[in-house]
Amino acid sequence: MSVAENQAAAGRGGARAVAILSSIGRFLVIAVTTYLGLLAVTFFIGRVIPIDPVLAVLGDRAPTAVVERTRREMGLDLPLIEQFYIYVKNALSGDFGTSVLTTNPVMSDIRRVFPATIELATLGTIIGAVIGVPLGVLAAVRRGSLIDQIVRIIGLIGYSVPIFWLGLLGLVLFYAKLQWVAFPARLDVVYEYTFTPITGFYLLDAAMQGQWDVFYDAYRHIILPASLLGYFALAYISRMTRSFMLNEMAQEYIVAARAKGLSETRIIWGHALRNAAVPMVTVIALSYASLLEGSVLTETVFSWPGIGLYITNSLQNADMNAVLGGTIIIGSVFIAINLLSDLLYRLLDPRTKPG
Amino acid sequence: MMLERFALRSRGLLAGVAMSALLAVPAFAVTPADTLVEGFAFDDIISMDPGEAFELSTAEVTGNTYDLLVRLDLSDTSEVKGDLAESWSISDDGLTYTFKLKPGMKFASGNPITAADVAYSFERAIKLDKSPAFIINQFGISGDNVTEKAKAVDDTTFQFIVDKAYAPSFVLNCLSATVASVVDSKLVKEHVAAVTPSADYKWDNDFGNAWLKTGYAGSGPYKLREWRANEAVVLERNDNYNGEKAKLARVIYRFMKESSAQRLALEAGDIDVARNLEPNDLDAIAKNADLATTSAPKGTVYYISLNQKNPNLAKPEVRQAFKYLIDYDAMASTILKGIGEIHQSFLPKGDLGAIDDNPFKLDVAKAKELLAKAGLADGFKVTMDVRSKQPETGMAESIQQTLGQAGIKLEIIPGDGKQTLTKYRARNHDIYIGNWGQDYFDPNSNAQTFASNPDNSDSAKIKTLAWRNAWDIPDLTKETEAALLEKDSAKRADMYKGLQKKILDTSPFVIIHQQLEVAGLRKNLKDFKLGPSFDTNFVWPVSKE
Numbered sequence: 001m002s003v004a005e006n007q008a009a010a011g012r013g014g015a016r017a018v019a020i021l022s023s024i025g026r027f028l029v030i031a032v033t034t035y036l037g038l039l040a041v042t043f044f045i046g047r048v049i050p051i052d053p054v055l056a057v058l059g060d061r062a063p064t065a066v067v068e069r070t071r072r073e074m075g076l077d078l079p080l081i082e083q084f085y086i087y088v089k090n091a092l093s094g095d096f097g098t099s100v101l102t103t104n105p106v107m108s109d110i111r112r113v114f115p116a117t118i119e120l121a122t123l124g125t126i127i128g129a130v131i132g133v134p135l136g137v138l139a140a141v142r143r144g145s146l147i148d149q150i151v152r153i154i155g156l157i158g159y160s161v162p163i164f165w166l167g168l169l170g171l172v173l174f175y176a177k178l179q180w181v182a183f184p185a186r187l188d189v190v191y192e193y194t195f196t197p198i199t200g201f202y203l204l205d206a207a208m209q210g211q212w213d214v215f216y217d218a219y220r221h222i223i224l225p226a227s228l229l230g231y232f233a234l235a236y237i238s239r240m241t242r243s244f245m246l247n248e249m250a251q252e253y254i255v256a257a258r259a260k261g262l263s264e265t266r267i268i269w270g271h272a273l274r275n276a277a278v279p280m281v282t283v284i285a286l287s288y289a290s291l292l293e294g295s296v297l298t299e300t301v302f303s304w305p306g307i308g309l310y311i312t313n314s315l316q317n318a319d320m321n322a323v324l325g326g327t328i329i330i331g332s333v334f335i336a337i338n339l340l341s342d343l344l345y346r347l348l349d350p351r352t353k354p355g
Numbered sequence: 356m357m358l359e360r361f362a363l364r365s366r367g368l369l370a371g372v373a374m375s376a377l378l379a380v381p382a383f384a385v386t387p388a389d390t391l392v393e394g395f396a397f398d399d400i401i402s403m404d405p406g407e408a409f410e411l412s413t414a415e416v417t418g419n420t421y422d423l424l425v426r427l428d429l430s431d432t433s434e435v436k437g438d439l440a441e442s443w444s445i446s447d448d449g450l451t452y453t454f455k456l457k458p459g460m461k462f463a464s465g466n467p468i469t470a471a472d473v474a475y476s477f478e479r480a481i482k483l484d485k486s487p488a489f490i491i492n493q494f495g496i497s498g499d500n501v502t503e504k505a506k507a508v509d510d511t512t513f514q515f516i517v518d519k520a521y522a523p524s525f526v527l528n529c530l531s532a533t534v535a536s537v538v539d540s541k542l543v544k545e546h547v548a549a550v551t552p553s554a555d556y557k558w559d560n561d562f563g564n565a566w567l568k569t570g571y572a573g574s575g576p577y578k579l580r581e582w583r584a585n586e587a588v589v590l591e592r593n594d595n596y597n598g599e600k601a602k603l604a605r606v607i608y609r610f611m612k613e614s615s616a617q618r619l620a621l622e623a624g625d626i627d628v629a630r631n632l633e634p635n636d637l638d639a640i641a642k643n644a645d646l647a648t649t650s651a652p653k654g655t656v657y658y659i660s661l662n663q664k665n666p667n668l669a670k671p672e673v674r675q676a677f678k679y680l681i682d683y684d685a686m687a688s689t690i691l692k693g694i695g696e697i698h699q700s701f702l703p704k705g706d707l708g709a710i711d712d713n714p715f716k717l718d719v720a721k722a723k724e725l726l727a728k729a730g731l732a733d734g735f736k737v738t739m740d741v742r743s744k745q746p747e748t749g750m751a752e753s754i755q756q757t758l759g760q761a762g763i764k765l766e767i768i769p770g771d772g773k774q775t776l777t778k779y780r781a782r783n784h785d786i787y788i789g790n791w792g793q794d795y796f797d798p799n800s801n802a803q804t805f806a807s808n809p810d811n812s813d814s815a816k817i818k819t820l821a822w823r824n825a826w827d828i829p830d831l832t833k834e835t836e837a838a839l840l841e842k843d844s845a846k847r848a849d850m851y852k853g854l855q856k857k858i859l860d861t862s863p864f865v866i867i868h869q870q871l872e873v874a875g876l877r878k879n880l881k882d883f884k885l886g887p888s889f890d891t892n893f894v895w896p897v898s899k900e
Contacts, residue, residue: 003498013402049774050774050777050778051771051773051774051777052773052776052780054775055777055780056487056773057401058409059399059409059410059486060776060780061409061486061792061794062486063407063486063489063817064815064816064817064818065816066484066485066486066488066489069484069555072555073555073737100401101398101400101401101584102401102584102585103401103402103568104584109584119584168615168616169786171616171619172619176619176623179623182625183619183620183623183625183626184611184616184620185609187391189386189607189609189625190387209826213809294455300612300613300614301613302616303609303610303611303612303613303616305583305585305586305610309585309612310585312583313398316398316771316772317398317399317773318771318773
């Protein structure tokens with residue numbers, strides 16, 4: 001390589017770095033604005049709903065004097081705009097107040113419940129992607145065949161059947177009838193005493209501590225809800241893979257590859273899928289983000305103490321600090337995943353490849 | 356998650372379909388032999404501090420983990436019996452109650468139980484001044500005088516001084532409430548946090564409140580090992596307990612929200628007791644040979660109330676007519692089956708002086724007559740705020756239908772629980788349907804709220820249920836106050852009987868039923884019983900075969 005070529009390559013690399021940096025910068029601006037908007041909207045919705053927050057703290061039976069005192073303690077006698085100012089100030093330093101329901105700071109609650117949801121969503125997404133992508137590829141390659149129809153039906157069911165119903169059916173069949181999986185919770189009663197989680201991801205914690213019986217037990221508890229979530233992710237991922245693959249298979253370079261005499265396997269898995277993988281990243285990331293939002297019903301059916309259950313419970317008890325805190329955390333995660341998938345997209349896209 | 360939102364709406368129906376898909380369920384799993392596992396929706400718990408907690412699920416935990424001076428006598432709930440107290444006496448002027456403690460008792464921590472612990476427990480409950488503090492401060496006790504009014508005379512003698520010569524049954528019943536639970540003062544004092552005094556809170560420390568929210572400092576048959584919100588409450592046997600020791604080594608309440616999930620886990624043997632069963636699941640469990648059901652009436656009554664600010668509802672004939680426009684029998688045999696008993700007076704069964712006459716039946720002709728007398732022969736339009744849950748929704752639909760037969764057009768406004776309650780507390784409703792659980796096991800608790808209203812103005816300090824419905828009743832208020840000072844229990848009981856009859860006849864309250872608490876359990880459990888109140892759902896007698 002000549003000096004000039006080297007400089008040209010460096011220049012291309014530099015330009016690419018600048019492009020990525022500027023896109024990160026743009027994204028950060030969008031993220032911050034979205035975040036502030038999220039704060040404002042959740043706060044004001046929380047305050048205009050016709051529910052007295054003091055009721056949530058004290059219940060219906062507290063005497064009037066205690067109610068008035070608590071109202072002052074909670075700062076609810078201040079003007080709304082002042083309450084908002086205090087809220088934003090605290091929220092920016094990561095303080096979302098204290099949850100009425102659990103009496104802990106909302107942040108520490110979320111740190112406790114979020115790993116449960118992340119563990120479930122991650123496993124669900126892995127299941128969805130590992131099965132969904134090959135199914136989608138198969139459906140595209142054998143377009144119109146029996147296998148395509150079957151994949152279509154699997155996808156349709158995943159789209160249209162309520163998860164609550166499938167969850168309950170799964171419980172009746174795999175738990176009550178066949179006893180293949182364990183009952184709705186994260187661990188069996190016996191392990192309540194012997195197991196101390198570190199990260200909150202029970203599978204990981206058990207493996208790290210070498211407690212393989214706990215690992216197996218945690219696995220027996222998580223596998224059904226994770227498969228359910230995985231199924232819903234699969235439905236979406238397989239449909240999208242199919243359409244991306246069809247799109248790629250119609251491209252000229254595939255014809256060229258065939259003309260060169262490459263094997264069909266190599267063409268499909270090596271070339272077409274590799275190009276289809278770029279938009280797939282966004283699809284998988286989005287479906288992961290939507291599972292992270294906390295699948296309220298899955299968590300309810302399986303008594304899974306994740307963020308979905310946490311927020312629903314808080315909402316039912318008018319525990320607004322917890323609801324607002326949870327909403328903002330989920331919003332932030334959503335923003336972060338979007339940013340990440342955007343970056344990944346750039347890295348994977350061959351058109352932005354250096355040299 | 357659109358799918359989920361859709362499913363939320365239709366889940367009752369779908370759950371039914373899923374359940375009937377596969378009926379017979381074999382049981383394989385078993386819970387550990389020394390552990391009782393209950394499936395329980397305890398999402399109401401906000402604090403485990405007995406000086407602060409006022410929630411029903413917490414009451415059960417406190418009742419099993421803390422001791423009191425005196426406790427409700429389960430064989431006759433109009434009386435109390437000694438718990439930590441061996442005996443007590445009342446001075447002739449009726450103001451001083453002297454309790455003698457049993458000797459040689461210990462807390463779970465091993466610290467001895469002394470009268471000083473009792474005094475500290477009262478002091479902190481009063482000074483913290485949380486929701487249940489009124490049960491004690493209604494005897495004229497405040498943060499400024501509590502150390503003189505509730506004091507240790509010596510290690511085993513505790514004195515409690517009240518401001519008026521109240522009926523002794525009233526004072527003792529109040530002392531059996533969970534707020535009067537005795538805490539281990541030595542242990543709690545190791546965990547107090549400093550506080551800067553303010554106008555609202557005059558004291559320089561929190562009396563261990565922050566620590567006790569999740570901590571434990573009691574002497575009951577079980578000790579609280581941990582409470583993890585929406586996950587589990589774990590109790591362990593207290594080997595230092597001064598009475599008969601608990602049979603099982605531990606009790607685990609697992610958080611389970613759904614009735615159908617509780618039923619599945621019970622059938623499969625992963626839990627021993629299911630605590631939140633809906634009528635259809637209860638039915639299925641009753642038919643299962645491995646399972647049994649049990650129930651007990653609780654001190655909670657369901658009622659509808661008519662806001663007297665509405666000119667139509669304020670007419671005495673209209674109030675009467677409503678009582679004839681409820682189809683009590685139909686409700687009892689359908690939506691309330693197994694979960695409620697028809698009960699029309701404001702004192703729940705089991706209270707001193709409670710009457711169990713249910714004079715009203717659905718009688719549309721009679722109601723029409725009354726409406727005609729009130730000049731409303733053609734009926735009128737009115738709204739009712741209903742929280743979107745059972746049995747309220749089912750009851751409201753039944754009432755809507757029977758009111759319609761007399762020409763009253765009822766519009767149901769559905770809402771979330773806290774939302775309808777906010778409106779009710781501001782007196783902005785027409786008709787409200789709800790329930791009221793008594794605050795402590797004494798007739799005064801419900802009498803005070805249903806039959807007294809000291810000040811009917813919008814800015815009143817005391818806001819009873821009568822106030823919430825703008826029902827101005829100076830005479831009944833005086834009668835209720837008088838019943839508090841009647842020393843003779845039999846006479847006191849008669850006074851409450853009189854009050855209940857008057858409320859039945861004239862009040863804007865149509866009381867419909869008393870709640871039954873139900874549970875499904877595995878047949879190998881012995882001595883599992885639900886008590887007459889939430890703090891008497893004792894688990895320490897339970898064993899397994």
